[in-house]
Amino acid sequence: MLSxxxxxxxxxxxxxxxxxxxxxxxxxxxxVLVVGAGGLGCPVLQYLAAAGVGTIGIVDRDVVELTNLxxxxxxKESDIGxxxxxRAADYLRERNSLIEIHTHNTQLSSNNVQKLFEPYDLVVDCxxxxxxxxxxxxxxxxxxxxxxxxxxxxxxxxxxxxxxxRSSENPPSYRCLFPQPPEDGSVMNCAEAGVLGVLPGIVGxxxxxxxxxxxxxxxxxxxxxxxxxxxxxxxxxxxxxKSNYDPAQQTPKDFESLRExxxxxxxxxxxxxxxxxxxxxGMLQTSDQIQFIDVRENHEGDxxxxxxxIRLPMSKLNQxxxxxxxxxxxxxxxxxxxxxxxxxxxxxxxxxxxNLYNLKGGLNHWKQFQQNEHYE
Amino acid sequence: xxxxxxxxxxLADNAQANKIEISDVSTTEELLQKVNRKYPSFExxxxxxxxxxxxxxxxxxxxxxxxxxxxxxxxxG
Numbered sequence: 001m002l003s004x005x006x007x008x009x010x011x012x013x014x015x016x017x018x019x020x021x022x023x024x025x026x027x028x029x030x031x032v033l034v035v036g037a038g039g040l041g042c043p044v045l046q047y048l049a050a051a052g053v054g055t056i057g058i059v060d061r062d063v064v065e066l067t068n069l070x071x072x073x074x075x076k077e078s079d080i081g082x083x084x085x086x087r088a089a090d091y092l093r094e095r096n097s098l099i100e101i102h103t104h105n106t107q108l109s110s111n112n113v114q115k116l117f118e119p120y121d122l123v124v125d126c127x128x129x130x131x132x133x134x135x136x137x138x139x140x141x142x143x144x145x146x147x148x149x150x151x152x153x154x155x156x157x158x159x160x161x162x163x164x165x166r167s168s169e170n171p172p173s174y175r176c177l178f179p180q181p182p183e184d185g186s187v188m189n190c191a192e193a194g195v196l197g198v199l200p201g202i203v204g205x206x207x208x209x210x211x212x213x214x215x216x217x218x219x220x221x222x223x224x225x226x227x228x229x230x231x232x233x234x235x236x237x238x239x240x241x242k243s244n245y246d247p248a249q250q251t252p253k254d255f256e257s258l259r260e261x262x263x264x265x266x267x268x269x270x271x272x273x274x275x276x277x278x279x280x281x282g283m284l285q286t287s288d289q290i291q292f293i294d295v296r297e298n299h300e301g302d303x304x305x306x307x308x309x310i311r312l313p314m315s316k317l318n319q320x321x322x323x324x325x326x327x328x329x330x331x332x333x334x335x336x337x338x339x340x341x342x343x344x345x346x347x348x349x350x351x352x353x354x355n356l357y358n359l360k361g362g363l364n365h366w367k368q369f370q371q372n373e374h375y376e
Numbered sequence: 377x378x379x380x381x382x383x384x385x386x387l388a389d390n391a392q393a394n395k396i397e398i399s400d401v402s403t404t405e406e407l408l409q410k411v412n413r414k415y416p417s418f419e420x421x422x423x424x425x426x427x428x429x430x431x432x433x434x435x436x437x438x439x440x441x442x443x444x445x446x447x448x449x450x451x452x453g
Contacts, residue, residue: 040453128453151450153385158450177431178449183420187386190452200453226431228384228447239426239447244433299392315390315417 002028006098010052023216024052030215031119033057035108035136036126037084039071039190039200040150040207044124046074047208049092049099053215056092057120059104060084071197108132110259113139122214124207125149128189130181131263137162137174138258141251146214146223149174150207153188155196155231157203160241161210164223171223172243175250181265185314185342192335199231271348272341275331275357277369283329291330295343296363300335304363307333314339317346326352333359333366379407379438382445390417405435407444423448 002024007014010024030053034041037060048056064072064079064087079087085103092101104116108127117123117139125136125147133151140147140163147162164171206227213219226239252258275283283290284306292309295317303311312320314334326347334340337360344356359366378399388394398414401407404425412419424431424447427438431447438444 036453038453126453128451130449130451150453152452153448153450154389156385156450176433177424178422180422182422182449186417186420187449187451193386193389193452195452226447230384237429237445239429239431239445241431242433297390299389313417319416 018218019216026216027052028054031055031121032124032211033120034124034126035059037088038126038128040126040204042072042074043201043204044126044208045088045092047205049096051212055100057102057104058085058088059108061105061107071200108135110135110263114255117143122146122211131265134181135263138251141173142254148207148210150203152195152199152203154193155199157199157229159203159206159222159227160225161221161223164221167223170243172241176244177241179250185339196231272344272358274360276360277366280331289328291328293330293332295332295334295340314343317343326355330355331357331359333362335362336364337362377440379440379444385448385450386421387418387423387446387448391415403435403437421448
């Protein structure tokens with residue numbers, strides 16, 4: 001039953017004849033887990049809390065950074081350095097004391113996913129990497145829990161609802177859309193590609209809309225459909241998507257096999273030698289024999305003059321790899337140091353691993369270092 | 377026969393175009409082969425193709441009137 005206070009607070013929902021007190025009661029009883037409190041997670045959390053979703057869980061192991069504030073609008077300058085899950089929860093509790101917020105200040109992994117997901121009715125994918133996205137998908141497939149997916153690239157966004165057994169006996173999964181993750185380094189995330197700050201606001205709000213419709217049972221959710229937005233033209237398209245895979249073949253069929261599946265699709269930089277901007281600056285003073293390889297695409301701008309060397313875009317790496325002499329100390333770089341690490345792993349298959357260094361933090365950190373010599 | 381193909385995400389970035397034209401193809405399979413030959417960086421992206429707003433997985437006949445789009449996964453959140 002809704003309390004008097006709830007009747008008052010949610011009165012504009014209660015006036016909607018499709019939603020009404022019954023729908024509001026469903027929202028109150030609903031348990032939703034939001035994975036990722038970033039660009040998409042912020043608007044999702046804001047609107048779920050405001051709508052009166054009774055239990056909201058937040059999974060995020062990151063801390064708030066200055067570069068988040070351009071689009072992650074629930075965080076403020078004094079939140080920098082503090083855990084996102086906690087700060088997001090504080091923000092929501094201040095705005096709605098009638099709901100429960102649970103924080104999970106941890107990295108979602110194949111070991112904790114079952115325990116984290118089981119108490120919830122629905123999982124929201126607001127992650128920024130393929131490893132976590134496939135893990136969420138596969139866990140939701142096993143648990144038959146709906147997954148409200150959102151993802152962004154520069155000015156474009158996608159939203160869909162997967163594993164919705166209410167819409168279909170055989171609902172599509174994220175793997176029906178993309179059976180396999182892209183090869184490491186071939187698709188950039190926001191840190192590398194950039195993103196228009198307002199874009200995740202739009203896309204996350206569309207996810208919140210799908211969640212509220214699913215909980216209350218009003219309208220049609222985007223199950224079997226992929227909604228796409230181009231914010232530069234404001235063209236939107238809804239594509240149809242059919243369930244087209246044999247789940248047993250591609251998705252782990254239970255949590256035991258899920259725990260054995262490797263979700264670490266990228267970013268294992270452990271075998272790659274790193275060099276910090278400071279170390280590189282020191283090296284440049286003592287040696288003029290350093291070879292540089294800039295693996296950014298040609299459209300990403302010129303290489304800085306002090307790091308001029310070979311321009312070898314990731315997209316051409318495979319074809320041109322043989323033409324490079326790696327007998328000398330070589331520093332490989334990109335925008336943030338992720339694609340260059342992937343390039344080094346590929347180049348080191350040819351031997352010469354000892355000569356290859358990844359510029360830590362990429363050009364991003366190099367430029368910050370140059371502006372501030374105390375920068376590590 | 378020339379087919380107009382819309383590109384999204386990283387594919388549009390790499391091709392530096394939102395639309396490309398591919399000629400002398402009559403099926404989606406032929407189209408994909410030609411696209412990947414023209415843009416070798418596309419292959420590692422594991423993208424999907426849609427015909428008239430249907431995302432498809434099997435080979436299909438296409439004509440100039442069909443609306444074709446190539447959809448890469450997006451990583452950001």
